[in-house]
Amino acid sequence: MGEIKRVIIIGAGQAGGETAQRLRQAGFDGDITLIGEEPCPPYQRPPLSKAYLAGKISMDRLLLRPASVYAEERIAFLQGVKAVWIDRAGKKVRVEGGRELPYDALVLATGARPRKLPLVGADLDGVHLFRTAADVDTIRPRFVSGAKLIVIGAGYIGLEVAAVARQTGLDVTVIETAVRPLARVTSPEVAGFFLDEHTRQGVRFLLGGQPAVIKGKAHVTGVGLADGGELPADLVIAGIGVTPETTLAQHSGLTVDNGVVTDATCRTSDPSIFAIGDCATRPMAHFDQRLCRLESVHSAVEGAKIVAATIMGQTHAVEAPWFWSDQYDLKLQIAGLFQGYDHVVFRGVMADRSFAAFYYKGEKLIAVDAVNRPGEYLGAKMLIQTGRTLAQDVITDEARTMKELVASAR
Ligand code: FAD
Numbered sequence: 001m002g003e004i005k006r007v008i009i010i011g012a013g014q015a016g017g018e019t020a021q022r023l024r025q026a027g028f029d030g031d032i033t034l035i036g037e038e039p040c041p042p043y044q045r046p047p048l049s050k051a052y053l054a055g056k057i058s059m060d061r062l063l064l065r066p067a068s069v070y071a072e073e074r075i076a077f078l079q080g081v082k083a084v085w086i087d088r089a090g091k092k093v094r095v096e097g098g099r100e101l102p103y104d105a106l107v108l109a110t111g112a113r114p115r116k117l118p119l120v121g122a123d124l125d126g127v128h129l130f131r132t133a134a135d136v137d138t139i140r141p142r143f144v145s146g147a148k149l150i151v152i153g154a155g156y157i158g159l160e161v162a163a164v165a166r167q168t169g170l171d172v173t174v175i176e177t178a179v180r181p182l183a184r185v186t187s188p189e190v191a192g193f194f195l196d197e198h199t200r201q202g203v204r205f206l207l208g209g210q211p212a213v214i215k216g217k218a219h220v221t222g223v224g225l226a227d228g229g230e231l232p233a234d235l236v237i238a239g240i241g242v243t244p245e246t247t248l249a250q251h252s253g254l255t256v257d258n259g260v261v262t263d264a265t266c267r268t269s270d271p272s273i274f275a276i277g278d279c280a281t282r283p284m285a286h287f288d289q290r291l292c293r294l295e296s297v298h299s300a301v302e303g304a305k306i307v308a309a310t311i312m313g314q315t316h317a318v319e320a321p322w323f324w325s326d327q328y329d330l331k332l333q334i335a336g337l338f339q340g341y342d343h344v345v346f347r348g349v350m351a352d353r354s355f356a357a358f359y360y361k362g363e364k365l366i367a368v369d370a371v372n373r374p375g376e377y378l379g380a381k382m383l384i385q386t387g388r389t390l391a392q393d394v395i396t397d398e399a400r401t402m403k404e405l406v407a408s409a410r
Helices: 014-025 133-142 156-168 188-200 247-251 297-311 374-386 402-408
Strands: 006-010 031-036 075-079 083-087 092-095 100-102 105-108 112-114 148-152 171-176 204-207 211-216 220-225 230-232 235-238 242-244 273-275 280-284 290-292 322-327 330-336 343-347 355-361 364-371
Touching: 006 014, 014 031, 014 075, 014 297, 083 247, 133 235, 148 156, 156 171, 156 188, 156 322, 188 204, 188 322, 188 364, 220 235, 297 322, 330 374, 355 374, 364 374, 374 402
Parallel strands: 006 031, 006 105, 031 075, 105 273, 148 171, 148 235, 171 204
Antiparallel strands: 083 092, 092 100, 112 242, 211 220, 220 230, 280 290, 322 330, 330 364, 343 355, 355 364
């Protein structure tokens, strides 16, 4: 890649917004164009299923940065504009309406699209996906005490929505096709803890449930099940996962495999094009360079930092992955990647609603799920980050603080 004077970023979400900011912070003086199809400046999605859904914060608080900074920092922000074509040979991006913009470096930060329910009736009024602020704004008027809510999908978003719904006084049923909640993202033990917690809070679960049809005329009235049963509903929210938004990358011939494939510097199969955030798959520094597509704020921000550093001819020391989820008064903090673990040990007990689950592969600590245990989360994250470990009988020894244990780790 020659001298970079013009950077175009497609997608003005967490990853795209951060990239523009990080480039300027790193001293990039050239042109930056940020293209975003949503009708607002870049914002954070995590509060959508937490404080924003609960009506506790307004849209202003979701914004990554005030709307005015883009002009102040000479970032040409094309709000409400969709990029429709990449001309790799000519190094140009075409936007809706036909305008073409030249680039020296292009960053794909197109995120992911929520999967639609593959059911008859999924387009009825009152059936919602859950990805954007606009989705939540549409849901809110009906998200009221006494309303019957069916959540389809018991991943983190589905369970966070269920928690806010119970706190708001809705009648909540969660339908999950797997036999347990959180099947893709945590161990059976931790999933069981959250299942018990939600059940205690009054959420009904239909595990192994098979929704077959959404019922209603204009507005949803219920969900029909494969076994012939039917559950009444005023509101249905689907949280059944996302698909990486790779349309532009695929059409322009970049390598795509569950996300746009990149190297450790987030460079795609075209050296002038980077891909970051939910749309991208990159090798994980702390996990044997395994290719992963992570759907998290941390991954989006790390991607932005890596790209900004690379464009400026610098390097960025990558952090181990982390994530969080808030449900009721439970703060779950996760570090590392638990996939491939062969055993899990616990510090603290679930009955106290304050514990940490440490995941090991052989002797190596690979991940932690810490519930209301910030010290254990931070300690384990530090160990994973620095490639150190603690024996399982040591990490579970509550006679010693996590800080002491981490200091003694090799
Ligand atoms: P996005 O934020 O999706 O941004 C991509 C943007 O690109 C979108 O605005 C999209 O419209 C736009 N775009 C796509 N194609 C084009 C195009 N052709 N032209 C122009 N614009 C385009 N993560 C956590 O770590 N912790 C949490 O607690 C957590 N909670 C979450 C709760 C919810 C409800 C959701 C939806 C996500 C949550 N996440 C959480 C995940 C996190 O928000 C995402 O991983 C993160 O937003 C990914 O950032 P991104 O920029 O890659 O994608």
